[in-house]
Amino acid sequence: MKLGLQREIVFQLGALMVSFLLVHSFYTAVVRPAAQEDLAQQAALLEAGQTPEQRSVWVVVKDFEQETCFVLMFWALSIMGYKAARNIGEQRILERELVPLAEGSKILPEDARQLARPIESMPETAQDFLLPRIMLVALQRLSTGASVQEISESVRDECETESQRLDSELSMIRYIAWAIPSIGFIGTVRGIGDALANAHEAVEGNIAGVTASLGVAFNSTFIALLISILIMFFSYQLTLHQERLVLQAQRYCDRHLLRKIKG
Secondary structure: OHHHHHHHHHHHHHHHHHHHHHHHHHHHHHHHHHHHHHHHHHHHHHHOOOOOOOOOHHHHOOOHHHHHHHHHHHHHHHHHHHHHHHHHHHHHHHOOOOOOOOOOOOEOHHHHHHHHHHHHOOOHHHHOOHHHHHHHHHHHHHHOOOOHHHHHHHHHHHHHHHHHHHHHHOHHHHHHHHHHHHHHHHHHHHHHHHHHHOHHHHHOOOOHHHHHHHHHHHHHHHHHHHHHHHHHHHHHHHHHHHHHHHHHHHHHHHHHOHHHEOO
């Protein structure tokens, strides 16, 4: 468990660095030059008395707030992808027969040690999955002479603990989903502040500075809310699959082990 947690922390830090480098490089090489070119063309059309075309997507996403939101988006998606890959590994374990028994046979307390050996011989990463852990808990309780009811309660407690752990590990995703709209609102405040600072130019008839600042305000909130919706959708999907995994592991243990214990 501790090894898996350390790997996840290292992965999260690495994913944040990679997300920042990729997004910042793309903004530096593509987004901001394209946005500056579009803004220059729009300014030229205004000076010529022509109506500029609708703003391009490069202008909408060019500011630092939007860049930060995209960094956080790819970071959150990386974390969720890591957890989804682990969830897939857990699902594959459910397809295996961890306690091979003939149909109709019963398990006695003296059989627990022998049945636990195939699980204990699994790779360390596989033993860290939920199903092998609850199976070992059940077999260890059986070896001490516990009743079926006591073993079932131990399995249920282990599954509840796992549910709480999985839920707590999603706290970073929830934080990112909360932080992205907040960053968008920071861009809104900054844009409105710049617009107010240029209000004297608007009074004199030059509204270019005010409209540009208001564009920053609304674009940052618009992009942040869209990204937040996307992150929350994938977060709820991941939560659903994790909860389903815990229920499936508990049912697996009940069907393949608890029902075969001789009472």
